[in-house]
Amino acid sequence: MATVNIEIYDLLNFMRELDSSDLHLSPNSPPIVRIDGELRRADLPSMAPEEVHTLIYDIMNEEQRKKYEEELEIDFSCEFRGIGRFRVNVFRDIFGDSAVLRSISDKTYSFDDLGLPEVLKDLITREKGLILVTGPTGSGKSTTLNTLIDYINTHQRKHIITIEDPVEFVHYSKRSLIRHREVGSSTHSFAKALRSALREDPDVIVVGEMRDLETTSLAITAAETGHLVFGTLHTINATKTLDRVIDQFPPTQQTQVRVMVSESILGVISQVLMKRKGGGRIAVFEILIGTPAVANQIRENKTFQLPSIIQTSGQLGMMTMEQSLIKLCEAGLIEKRDALEVVENPEELKHSLGMAK
Numbered sequence: 001m002a003t004v005n006i007e008i009y010d011l012l013n014f015m016r017e018l019d020s021s022d023l024h025l026s027p028n029s030p031p032i033v034r035i036d037g038e039l040r041r042a043d044l045p046s047m048a049p050e051e052v053h054t055l056i057y058d059i060m061n062e063e064q065r066k067k068y069e070e071e072l073e074i075d076f077s078c079e080f081r082g083i084g085r086f087r088v089n090v091f092r093d094i095f096g097d098s099a100v101l102r103s104i105s106d107k108t109y110s111f112d113d114l115g116l117p118e119v120l121k122d123l124i125t126r127e128k129g130l131i132l133v134t135g136p137t138g139s140g141k142s143t144t145l146n147t148l149i150d151y152i153n154t155h156q157r158k159h160i161i162t163i164e165d166p167v168e169f170v171h172y173s174k175r176s177l178i179r180h181r182e183v184g185s186s187t188h189s190f191a192k193a194l195r196s197a198l199r200e201d202p203d204v205i206v207v208g209e210m211r212d213l214e215t216t217s218l219a220i221t222a223a224e225t226g227h228l229v230f231g232t233l234h235t236i237n238a239t240k241t242l243d244r245v246i247d248q249f250p251p252t253q254q255t256q257v258r259v260m261v262s263e264s265i266l267g268v269i270s271q272v273l274m275k276r277k278g279g280g281r282i283a284v285f286e287i288l289i290g291t292p293a294v295a296n297q298i299r300e301n302k303t304f305q306l307p308s309i310i311q312t313s314g315q316l317g318m319m320t321m322e323q324s325l326i327k328l329c330e331a332g333l334i335e336k337r338d339a340l341e342v343v344e345n346p347e348e349l350k351h352s353l354g355m356a357k
């Protein structure tokens with residue numbers, strides 16, 4: 001085996017110094033980091049497969065190594081003293097072991113920091129209901145969700161249970177009591193942990209990902225029966241989010257599920273991350289609030305009409321992605337040309353921004 005000249009601590013310190021979000025370790029390649037959404041190669045030699053193997057195995061415990069060797073991929077989180085927490089995905093490609101380490105910020109953000117509307121403060125202090133945070137991978141869902149949970153933890157006396165795979169941001173109890181459960185190490189599945197959580201006297205339940213029918217069904221039931229439930233999905237807007245939730249169920253159950261969702265949905269926060277002028281990243285949001293008009297469209301299977309409701313309900317705290325982009329462009333926080341890349345109808349946005357021919 002080749003001699004390893006690069007230490008994982010050196011790479012993680014290097015990553016943090018550059019304010020990088022991700023570190024990629026691959027055979028026959030130098031370490032690669034992602035900064036402000038773009039990949040950059042470190043000015044280091046390419047690593048041999050044996051070097052990458054050693055780096056990766058050094059950050060796994062015996063149980064994790066065994067699981068990885070059986071399944072050829074594994075997700076987990078880990079903490080490096082003096083550096084911080086990371087979410088890790090280890091996998092094997094045709095050249096050997098590879099890994100991606102994503103930095104988990106230990107900073108808590110305010111609503112103003114993220115540009116979240118004040119109306120959400122009302123929603124997250126309700127006694128029951130369902131709030132969904134959605135967006136593609138790497139869109140900042142975890143940061144938004146952590147801000148919402150931290151607000152509850154700071155201002156209310158609640159029992160909060162989080163179910164994640166893996167646990168990323170670790171909240172410590174303030175006014176609330178917070179318990180973290182991790183799929184794989186402290187529970188066998190989202191569904192089992194969620195079923196158990198309903199018997200653990202919770203006020204707030206955070207479901208890291210509503211990835212299967214049983215978990216989704218339990219989350220909706222929990223929201224209906226007196227709990228505030230947060231969930232995440234990898235969907236790009238409110239309409240597709242609600243359709244995804246309902247379409248998980250067999251056709252014979254979907255009418256009933258539409259009614260349940262219409263009665264429990266408090267809000268959907270969809271987001272993407274964009275380059276901020278001058279460096280860094282900034283979130284762009286679509287916000288849907290569960291008003292009676294929204295509930296009626298869900299119940300009647302007319303979710304295709306939700307974008308018009310969002311567009312005309314700004315006074316209630318709703319906003320479309322386009323409206324959010326226009327606001328950020330006018331504030332000089334993002335480039336207009338970048339805004340055009342994240343909307344479904346760039347021509348319409350061009351007109352709104354005064355860029356039409």
